[in-house]
Every structure is written in C-alpha cells, then in structure tokens.
Amino acid sequence: MRIAVVPDGEGGGRLRELDGGAPVGPARHVDDLAAEVGRIEGEAGEPPRWIWAATEDVYPELVRAGVRVRRCHDVELTEALLLGHAARHGEPRSLGAAWARAHDLAVPDDPVRRSGEGTTAQPTLFEADRSTLPPGTDRLDALIEVHRGQRERVAESPDPARFSLLVAVESAGALAAVEMSHDGLPWRPDVHDRILTEILGPRPPAGQRPRVLAELAARIGEVVGHEVNPDSPAQVLRAMAWVGHPVESTRSWVLERIDHPVVPLLLRYKELARLHSANGWSWLETWVEERRDPEHPDGPRTGRFRPDYVVGGVVSGRWATRGGGALQIPKAVRGAVRADPGRLLIRADAGQLEPRVLAAVSGDRALAEAAAEEDLYARLAAHVGDDRERAKIGMLSAMYGQTSGDAAPLLATMRRLYPRALGYVDAAARTGEGGGIVRSWLGRTSPAPSDWTATIARADGERRRRAHGRFTRNFVVQATAAEWALVLLASLRQESPSMPEGCGIVFFVHDEVVLHVPEELAEETVRAIHRAEALTRTTLFGDTPVRFPLDISVTDCYAKT
DNA sequence: TTTACATGCCAC
DNA sequence: AAACGTGGCATGTAAA
Known part of the structure; x- marks a missing residue:
C-alpha cells in the first residue's frame, strides 16, 4: 500500500491511499499527522510506503513526535535520480519543479536548505511549503501526479528492477539520515x-x-x-x-x-x-549539543553531535553533510565519542569495499575468487607475486586511474590476471575520455561534461579528457560502493531490534556505520548486522561468490575500534 | 567591508 | 610511493 501525504503546516495533513500510482478512495485530512502515521505504521501486515515531496522536510517532525516509518518514496531524490539518468543533471528536482516540467510551465529553482535545518530541536510544524508549487495548486494532487509520472519513467528505464531498487534505497537512506540526525552521535564535551x-x-x-x-x-x-x-x-x-x-x-x-x-x-x-x-x-561549542542524561543526573556531561546529512549530495551517490564536517572527524578526537552509561557503540565497517564491488560488477572470476577471501589484497599479492602493499597500490591505481610512479608494470600484470575487472574500469575511462556518461550497477548516472567540444579544444584539452576519464573510471566503482552502503543501511533499519529513544544507527560515513545501543541489545544487534550484510549482498548481486566482510567492534568508545 | 578564489589538510 | 577518485572546511589573500 502506498499513501501520499502532504503536511498542512499546522501539525496536521492530508493523505490519500494509492494503488500503484492511482489514488483509491478520497483524500482525507487529519489534525494530528504524526499520530495518524504512527497509527497506520502500527497496523499489522505489509508496511505502507509513504509518498512525500521530500523526506528531509516531512520526516523530522514525525521523528520528533516519536514516530518512525519503515518505507517511503522521496519524490525529490527520485526526481534527481531520474533527471541524472536522462543526462539532465543539475536541473531543479523539487516537487514543484517536476510538476512544472510535466505541465510545460516555467521551472522554479530549488529552495536553498541551510545548514542545520531539519536537525534543530525547535519543532517547525512541518515547515511551510518547500515544494515550490504555484499558489493555488492542490499539493496532494500534484504529489500524486508527479509520483505516478516517476513510476512510469522508472518502468521505462533500461532496467526497471534495478532502478526501482535504487529509488527505494535512496529513500530509505533519507529516512536513516533524519533518524541519525535526531538521535545524534554521543559526544563527551569534557573528554x-x-x-x-x-x-x-x-x-x-x-x-x-x-x-x-x-x-x-x-x-x-x-x-x-x-x-x-x-x-x-x-x-x-x-x-x-x-x-x-x-x-x-x-x-x-x-x-x-x-x-x-x-x-x-x-x-x-x-x-x-x-x-x-x-x-x-569553537567546533565543540558550535556543533556539540550538551545535555544531561535525565536518568543519570549526576553522571558525566554528555552531548550529541548531529550531522546534517545531504543524501546523494555527491555525484557518485555518496552522502555529503552540511556543516560540522561530519565526514572528516579526525582520529585525534574520536576518543570523545563515548556511549552513554549503560549503552555501547557498535561500529561496522566494510573492508576493501571498492575492489570487492569491482569484482562483483565486472564478473571477473579471478578477482571474485580473491574477493571471496577475508583479505582480498593478500590473495591478490599471491596472484601477482608481489607483496601485499604493492598489490593494493596496483588495485587502487586501476580504480583511480593513476599512471605515474611504479604502478605501471603492476597494472600490466593485473590486466593479464583480471581482464574483465580491468576491462570494466578501462571501458568506463574510455567512455569518459570521449565525453560520455557511465552508470552504476543500479543506474545512477555520471554527469555529462558541459561544453565538451569547447573544453577539449582548449590548450589543456587532452589533460581534461584524461581527467574526465579518471572520473568515470572511478565513478562506476565508487557509485556502486555507495549503493552497497545504501542497501546496507536500508537492511539494517529493517533487521535491527527496536531501540529506545536516542539509540539506533547514529553515524554513517561512506562504508561504515555506528550504532548506539543498550548493552542488553548489543549481541542481538551484532547478529542483525550480519543478517543485513547477507541481505545486502544478495539483494545487489544475487549469488555472487564475492564476500563483503564487515569489521564489527563493540566498545564504549569510537577511538577503541 | 564583503566576496571570490587559492591553499592545504582532514576523511573515505 | 606519489600526488590519482569523491568531498568539507578553515584560513589567508586579493579583488570588488
């Protein structure tokens, strides 16, 4: 069941059930949207998929009210994926923009979201209209219409099953991002x-x-x-x-x-x-919100760092953040990340993710055999007859397009041993050097270079051609690795035991997640993480021999992992 | 004084 | 080992 929902800006909202893309039954208004969403989520059976304009505008208020949803369709993120797929990167992606395009009207610019919006403690009562629809437009009707159009565009894509998975996990990522910002990474200002x-x-x-x-x-x-x-x-x-x-x-x-x-x-x-x-x-004062644990009033000062994630903010589908530098927390201060009393931190990070992704997408048997091992690089070293460090450099060179240094002979060896894997990234590089676009496993599309003819005609045209080749070479791997991480996040949300307020997934950075859990749930959560990893692998790559081992540690302190 | 760009380093 | 992919962000400096 799909339910389209539009907040009214006063705590209530309008809803309408959909069957596929078409509405069934009338639209109805509720005075307390969070209560109604929570009620429906509590019903038995298949969870609904909530259709809304933008998760980051709608969902924070629900989470603040104590309501979590399992699935959604984020129209804005989906629009960005579809535009990218159609080589129209950068065009406005809001509900209003999508609606205007469908009606051949002037397309409004996207609203600017400032740092901290959506993560602040003050309730915004479902922030006023961010959808940029013209005044007088029925927002629910427009939402339903754009959603239906998006379903049709997904169905017409070259691989609808993969692209709709991409849409689903991008949306699930948006849910996780809001939840992580709400719960926050436990951070001890005194430490x-x-x-x-x-x-x-x-x-x-x-x-x-x-x-x-x-x-x-x-x-x-x-x-x-x-x-x-x-x-x-x-x-x-x-x-x-x-x-x-x-x-x-x-x-x-x-x-x-x-x-x-x-x-x-x-x-x-x-x-x-x-x-x-x-x-x-000054960073500490700006970004860490001090709080006293109501259950431990005499305990140490605790705090929360709330990253403001931008889902899909990087062209490759990696996330960006607004303010606070959450993706670059230096090792030196990670000791300040401490579990609350009675709780533990569980960190799970994917080792050697990108070469494993390359093995899976390219179908290279020899590389897949290495990627079935716990230490891919060690097996690679045995294959190429070199030490582990140099084997690693060779692999990274292949994925990043490095040509200088002593990587060249190593690369030649790898081309011979892993022809399909190297062929995969080499083909992506050639496409990029020709000004073309490439796609990830699920269909995220690299942006086309602008003014390509003029660019390559310039004095440094050859250098730019090669630079764009390195970009597309890396894109096919990095973007698919980002998809692996999104599917893992979605799987983790699904598999994790339910947690008390403030606990759950609290941090995410590219290939690593951190959960903050009550001590008594730690073991169960670790089992859930293993289930999520297996689910992620089969969801993306079926019965591939490639493994994606997670390094999981359970501690009271992020620095100890 | 404000703005735009350059530099350099952190993360994955 | 060398300077190769994606970013964010603080600081200095020069232009506006």
Whole structure:
C-alpha cells in the first residue's frame, strides 16, 4: 500500500491511499499527522510506503513526535535520480519543479536548505511549503501526479528492477539520515576538552593561539631569524627560501623531503593548527549539543553531535553533510565519542569495499575468487607475486586511474590476471575520455561534461579528457560502493531490534556505520548486522561468490575500534 | 567591508 | 610511493 501525504503546516495533513500510482478512495485530512502515521505504521501486515515531496522536510517532525516509518518514496531524490539518468543533471528536482516540467510551465529553482535545518530541536510544524508549487495548486494532487509520472519513467528505464531498487534505497537512506540526525552521535564535551588540552595546552582566549601553537610559532621564528606566521603559506614559502631551501609549495609532503631544522617545527605546527581550527574548542561549542542524561543526573556531561546529512549530495551517490564536517572527524578526537552509561557503540565497517564491488560488477572470476577471501589484497599479492602493499597500490591505481610512479608494470600484470575487472574500469575511462556518461550497477548516472567540444579544444584539452576519464573510471566503482552502503543501511533499519529513544544507527560515513545501543541489545544487534550484510549482498548481486566482510567492534568508545 | 578564489589538510 | 577518485572546511589573500 502506498499513501501520499502532504503536511498542512499546522501539525496536521492530508493523505490519500494509492494503488500503484492511482489514488483509491478520497483524500482525507487529519489534525494530528504524526499520530495518524504512527497509527497506520502500527497496523499489522505489509508496511505502507509513504509518498512525500521530500523526506528531509516531512520526516523530522514525525521523528520528533516519536514516530518512525519503515518505507517511503522521496519524490525529490527520485526526481534527481531520474533527471541524472536522462543526462539532465543539475536541473531543479523539487516537487514543484517536476510538476512544472510535466505541465510545460516555467521551472522554479530549488529552495536553498541551510545548514542545520531539519536537525534543530525547535519543532517547525512541518515547515511551510518547500515544494515550490504555484499558489493555488492542490499539493496532494500534484504529489500524486508527479509520483505516478516517476513510476512510469522508472518502468521505462533500461532496467526497471534495478532502478526501482535504487529509488527505494535512496529513500530509505533519507529516512536513516533524519533518524541519525535526531538521535545524534554521543559526544563527551569534557573528554574532547581534555584531548585538546593535552595536545594544545589549555583553551586560550578567543582569537589567540593555544600555548603549544604559540611556542611552536616562536621557535619557527627563532630558527628562521625573523617572525613568521606559519598559517600564511606565502610567508612560509618566503621563509623556506630565506633559509636556503626554496620549495614550490608548503604542502607537508613537499616539506617532508627538506632536511632543515625548521621543517619538523612547521609540520608539527600544521598538524596541531589543523586540529585547533577544524575540531578545536569553537567546533565543540558550535556543533556539540550538551545535555544531561535525565536518568543519570549526576553522571558525566554528555552531548550529541548531529550531522546534517545531504543524501546523494555527491555525484557518485555518496552522502555529503552540511556543516560540522561530519565526514572528516579526525582520529585525534574520536576518543570523545563515548556511549552513554549503560549503552555501547557498535561500529561496522566494510573492508576493501571498492575492489570487492569491482569484482562483483565486472564478473571477473579471478578477482571474485580473491574477493571471496577475508583479505582480498593478500590473495591478490599471491596472484601477482608481489607483496601485499604493492598489490593494493596496483588495485587502487586501476580504480583511480593513476599512471605515474611504479604502478605501471603492476597494472600490466593485473590486466593479464583480471581482464574483465580491468576491462570494466578501462571501458568506463574510455567512455569518459570521449565525453560520455557511465552508470552504476543500479543506474545512477555520471554527469555529462558541459561544453565538451569547447573544453577539449582548449590548450589543456587532452589533460581534461584524461581527467574526465579518471572520473568515470572511478565513478562506476565508487557509485556502486555507495549503493552497497545504501542497501546496507536500508537492511539494517529493517533487521535491527527496536531501540529506545536516542539509540539506533547514529553515524554513517561512506562504508561504515555506528550504532548506539543498550548493552542488553548489543549481541542481538551484532547478529542483525550480519543478517543485513547477507541481505545486502544478495539483494545487489544475487549469488555472487564475492564476500563483503564487515569489521564489527563493540566498545564504549569510537577511538577503541 | 564583503566576496571570490587559492591553499592545504582532514576523511573515505 | 606519489600526488590519482569523491568531498568539507578553515584560513589567508586579493579583488570588488
């Protein structure tokens, strides 16, 4: 059963049941939308699929009201997938835009969503109309009409089964994203502060350098012979020339090659300055919401970091985030991620995901045989007769399109041993070099290069052609890996035991998920993760011999994994 | 003063 | 080992 739903902006909303794409029965209005959705979700039998304009606009309010849904169809995300498939990347994707296109009307721009929207604690009462429909349009009718059109477009795609799976898991990902932002990653501000103080010295007044950074800057000045601002690449360039070691840039890997006493000081400064500016005290104040656990009022201060995920925000289908840098939490501060009292963190990450994906999609028997192992690279090394590290470099080179360095002979060996796998990425690269588009396993489509004829006619045309070839080469693997992760998230939502408020999947980054669970549910949750992995593999690739082993750890602290 | 771009490093 | 794929973001610098 599908149910189209449109919030009214006052806590209520209108609903209408659908059979396939067509409405059955009348539209009806309810005063308390969350209560009604919760009631229907509680009914026995096949769960409904909720049809709505945008999960990130509709679902946060439901979650805040304590309601979770199992399935949805996100019209906006689906529209983006369909537009991409039709080589129309970047066109507006909102419900209103899709409706306008269907009616040959002027297509409105997409609304801009600011950082933090949808994750803030303040109820927004189903945020006013974000669908950009013209005034006077019946939003429910428009939603139903656009949804029906999308179903038809999916059915007309080259592989409707795969594309509709893509639509379903993209939508499930949107549900998971809202839930993760709501529950938040448990983050101890006191521990974070202790980590910073140990490394940088005590918190300085705003705008000043922490003690350790100030000392390093002073010593750099002494060694060079005059004051240098290590934060200024231009000053560092001049300083290096002044001490007799001119460099083309101040990148750390360039400086590392220079034998001069100022270099270790500069490298140390860069490392610590990065920590201070990106994840220091001001980050902590901005992004970690302090809270007291009502059940443990005398316990340690706890907090929550709530990433604001942008589902499908990367062309490859990976997620992006708005604000807070959730996808780049440095290892140095992961010790601040601590389970609440009585709870545990379960981290599951997919090892060597991309070469395994390549083995599965290409159908290369030799690579699949290696990918049936726990350590794919070790088996690869045995195949190519080299050490594990170099075998790994060779594989990554094939997927990233690296040609320089000593990867070339290794690549030749791999072309011979894994002809279908290498052929798969090589073909994608050739398509890209010709300005073409490629698709992931489920049909996510790479954006076509704009003004290709003009681009390749330019002086650096050849360089750009090859760069686009590297992009499409990587796209077919990275985008399919992102699909694997989406299916895993969807499977995990389905398989996980029900959790108390604040628990569940709390963090996701490319090939890794973190769950925050009551101690007594940890074992059951680990079993659910294994079921989800198996389900993911068969859903995507059927009876492939390729395995996707998950490294699962159960701890009280993210840094211990 | 604001804006746009360049630089550099973090993550996967 | 070298600088190759996807991003976010802070900071410095120059242009507007």
